[in-house]
Amino acid sequence: MHATLADVIADTAQNSIEAGAANVEVSVAEAGGRISVDIRDDGKGMDEAVLKRAFDPFYTEPGKHDKRKVGLGLPLLKQICEACGGGVSLESKKGEGTRLSYHFDASNIDLPPMGDLAETMVTLFNYPGSFDLVFTHKKGLEEYTISRNELAEAVGGLESLDGISLAKDFMRSQEESLCG
Numbered sequence: 001m002h003a004t005l006a007d008v009i010a011d012t013a014q015n016s017i018e019a020g021a022a023n024v025e026v027s028v029a030e031a032g033g034r035i036s037v038d039i040r041d042d043g044k045g046m047d048e049a050v051l052k053r054a055f056d057p058f059y060t061e062p063g064k065h066d067k068r069k070v071g072l073g074l075p076l077l078k079q080i081c082e083a084c085g086g087g088v089s090l091e092s093k094k095g096e097g098t099r100l101s102y103h104f105d106a107s108n109i110d111l112p113p114m115g116d117l118a119e120t121m122v123t124l125f126n127y128p129g130s131f132d133l134v135f136t137h138k139k140g141l142e143e144y145t146i147s148r149n150e151l152a153e154a155v156g157g158l159e160s161l162d163g164i165s166l167a168k169d170f171m172r173s174q175e176e177s178l179c180g
Contacts, residue, residue: 003112003115004112004113004114004115004116005035005037005104005111005112005113005114005115006114006115006116006117006119006120007112007115007120008037008077008080008112009026009028009037009039009117009120010120010123010124011073011077012037012039012073012074012077012100012102013026013039013124013133014124014127015073015098015100016039016040016041016043016098017124017127017129017131017133019041019043019044019045019097019098020043020044021041021042021043021097021131022042022130022131022132023041023042023131023132023133023134024039024040024041024043024131024132024133024134025038025039025040025041025133025134025136026038026039026121026124026133026134026135026136027039027135027136027137027138028117028135028136028137028138029137029138029139030106030138030139030140031138031139031140033105033106033107034086034103034104034105034106035086035103035104035106035111035114036101036102036103037100037101037102037103038099038100038101039098039099039100039101040097040098040099041097041098041099042096042097043097043098044094044095044097045092045093045094045095045096045097045098046092046093046094046098047094050092051090051092054074054090055074055075055078055090056075057075074088074090077102080104080112081102081103081104083108083110084104084105084108084110084111085104085105085108086102086103086104086105086108087102087103088100088101088102088103089101089102117137117171117175118168118171118172118174118175119168119171121135121146121171122158122164122167122168122171124148125148125151125152125158125167126158126164131148132147132148132149133147133148134146134147134148135147137174137175137178139178139179142177142178143178144174144177144178146170146171146174151167151170151171152167154166154170155167155170
């Protein structure tokens with residue numbers, strides 16, 4: 001089981017990056033007693049047969065993992081959502097991309113803590129490859145949006161420790177602005 005919601009978000013967003021998406025959008029909204037996550041990508045997508053089996057814990061897309069024959073990410077996500085008074089939906093079209101949406105009852109006693117979204121997003125931004133990832137976090141009426149490409153340009157790249165440190169500082173400042 002994931003320790004935090006940030007871990008869940010990282011796990012599910014990583015699928016989009018691994019699917020060869022050029023553009024990934026991750027949105028987190030906290031409002032009305034609910035936490036909602038929406039992830040969209042323009043990656044390779046799934047055909048109907050794969051989409052029907054996506055929540056089966058004894059299935060993983062052929063060729064996705066060399067040494068693993070099961071995929072637990074989406075089945076565990078579904079279990080967490082349902083245990084926390086929420087739900088999950090998955091839409092995908094082969095060659096066009098995927099949309100994964102899930103939500104939780106924010107007051108549910110079994111809901112994991114949010115965790116460190118700033119650290120999580122910088123880790124996702126730092127994945128190798130040529131893709132842009134746009135992250136939006138909305139809490140009540142406050143929100144911010146930042147893209148991987150904008151952040152990398154602003155901090156002089158995400159390849160150096162200095163750049164990564166600046167990126168983490170910036171993301172933390174954005175997260176703190178939502179709490180104040």
